[in-house]
């Protein structure tokens with residue numbers, strides 16, 4: 128009995144997570160699997176309830192579970208707390224680190240039914256199907272931080288960008304292995320003309336590349352990559368990069384598909400993996416049944432695939448999502464003239480029905 | 483007699499810089515100003531000639547001049563030199579630092595005649611007119627770098643991201659002042675939910691904002707900004723950000739206009755300012771008279787405006803560029819059906835003629 132921990136979190140989290148549960152239950156019914164669902168608090172919701180955004184109890188339940196489904200965290204309400212109590216620094220980053228989730232996998236796939244929603248011209252975005260493999264527990268996010276006064280009375284703030292061979296190797300391998308199952312191309316993104324960490328990154332990835340002679344490896348500077356993504360997104364298959372660059376490039380890649388409300392992500396590498404939509408907590412539309420649950424539902428599909436090896440179940444969810452879109456159902460964020468607008472819950476029901 | 487130092491540099495640099503000189507000479511003729519042009523080596527070209535990418539002599543000429551016009555530097559030929567001899571780390575970064583060029587101003591403006599060249603849908607990109615003000619002599623680019631072996635035999639590489647109050651203040655002021663002359667909006671981009679340097683950045687910019695109550699200030703996370711640029715580029719007026727984020731966002735913003743071969747930049751803050759096209763040295767098309775000289779020509783216009791206070795001359799160049807485009811002349815990179823393709827030199831002549 129696979130044990131799934133639900134972490135709805137903040138904002139629209141409480142609305143979208145239940146819709147993914149419907150999909151998992153539908154898959155369970157079709158393939159005779161019983162999931163066990165437990166739920167815990169995280170982020171601002173946890174802070175409000177018990178004074179800390181990542182309660183001990185939540186961490187324990189995470190470690191005990193077989194997979195975690197997260198909604199979203201954060202919101203203006205908690206932005207002025209001391210840094211270590213904010214949802215991001217107090218919950219999300221420590222959770223990633225403690226669970227050893229060193230790889231964030233974010234597919235950016237164009238849904239043909241939604242091509243009109245892309246800000247890019249159809250001829251440029253058509254066929255876009257890439258995955259960003261982002262290093263998630265190293266770099267600037269986790270290096271030493273400091274704030275101090277200096278001689279002239281100025282304040283000075285310091286962040287440190289650190290990478291070790293081993294950290295680069297394990298994320299690199301993951302990217303090459305993923306490329307093998309796809310179109311066999313890896314683009315490694317760095318700023319090796321300026322950063323020492325990028326030069327180490329490039330050395331290690333180049334070395335690894337020799338072990339995967341069947342995969343085409345190219346190196347690209349991050350500034351050029353942010354340009355190439357817009358210019359010709361179809362040139363990419365698997366992009367692998369460090370934490371901060373990955374943060375920037377995944378958001379950019381997502382919007383190109385026109386449907387950030389549609390994109391799933393998986394954070395893997397440890398004993399238990401964490402699945403979450405690529406979008407945020409959208410406090411402005413929370414509680415209004417306007418949120419698009421499809422990214423969370425597709426994250427559940429990723430969970431079936433990557434944590435439970437249930438490829439069939441994953442495909443059943445993905446096919447159901449495509450079908451619902453083809454039938455013309457849309458949430459507000461992807462609404463287009465001539466389509467039928469539905470609520471968060473209605474969208475979840477439609478997908479579950481078709482599984 | 484304004485003294486302009488020409489640094490053609492590498493790749494297409496030697497083809498595009500002379501075209502900007504033609505434009506400056508045409509302005510000189512029309513407004514009775516005599517420019518003095520001197521030329522020096524930089525980048526790979528300098529390395530090849532005298533063993534260092536930034537010769538003493540070049541630095542001296544830079545310091546003596548009233549403004550510098552740079553073509554582009556770098557190329558695969560020099561990518562395997564020791565870091566400190568490569569064009570980027572050995573010439574460009576030290577030059578910025580030594581001349582105190584702490585601000586890189588990069589306008590990303592859509593030329594209506596080129597709207598078809600944008601990867602974005604016309605209705606999204608139409609009206610795009612923003613400036614990125616990038617901090618240029620701080621952050622990861624100039625912090626301490628280290629590579630060392632650690633206990634388990636792994637190599638470890640470290641870069642350091644440092645900012646001081648004073649550095650943030652001076653670039654912030656510049657952005658607010660620029661916004662005052664434009665649409666009065668500043669978007670300050672950081673990653674304050676993770677980085678200590680970003681939190682200092684946000685504090686300082688927020689404080690400054692109170693001195694410019696007529697300018698609307700908003701803060702945006704860098705990941706969101708890289709998404710919003712594509713989603714709705716017209717929402718931005720002036721973007722101000724630190725060095726690395728600025729590097730990534732300027733390239734992204736440039737391509738949205740569809741004409742990176744058209745975009746100028748100015749690096750200012752010291753006694754003498756440096757002007758250069760936003761694009762690189764394009765070694766693949768060097769020596770073929772295919773390069774687009776308009777970005778360099780428009781950089782010369784920026785020089786007239788910012789270094790010499792010659793607004794009329796700047797506008798004369800800008801108007802000539804628009805006219806040549808309206809007449810249908812195009813270099814290869816912006817060629818469209820029904821237009822007339824011309825060489826680098828022919829484009830330069832056309833613009834000079836119309837000044």
Ligand SMILES: CC(C)[C@H](C(=O)O)[C@@H](O)C(=O)O
Pocket residue numbers: 215219374675676705
């Ligand atoms: C909330 C923030 C700390 C986080 C990150 O930067 O990693 C988010 O942007 C993401 O991409 O998951």
Ligand SMILES: CC(C)[C@H](C(=O)O)[C@@H](O)C(=O)O
Pocket residue numbers: 320321350570574729
């Ligand atoms: C060549 C490189 C060091 C440089 C930078 O990153 O600053 C370039 O990308 C730029 O934007 O001027």
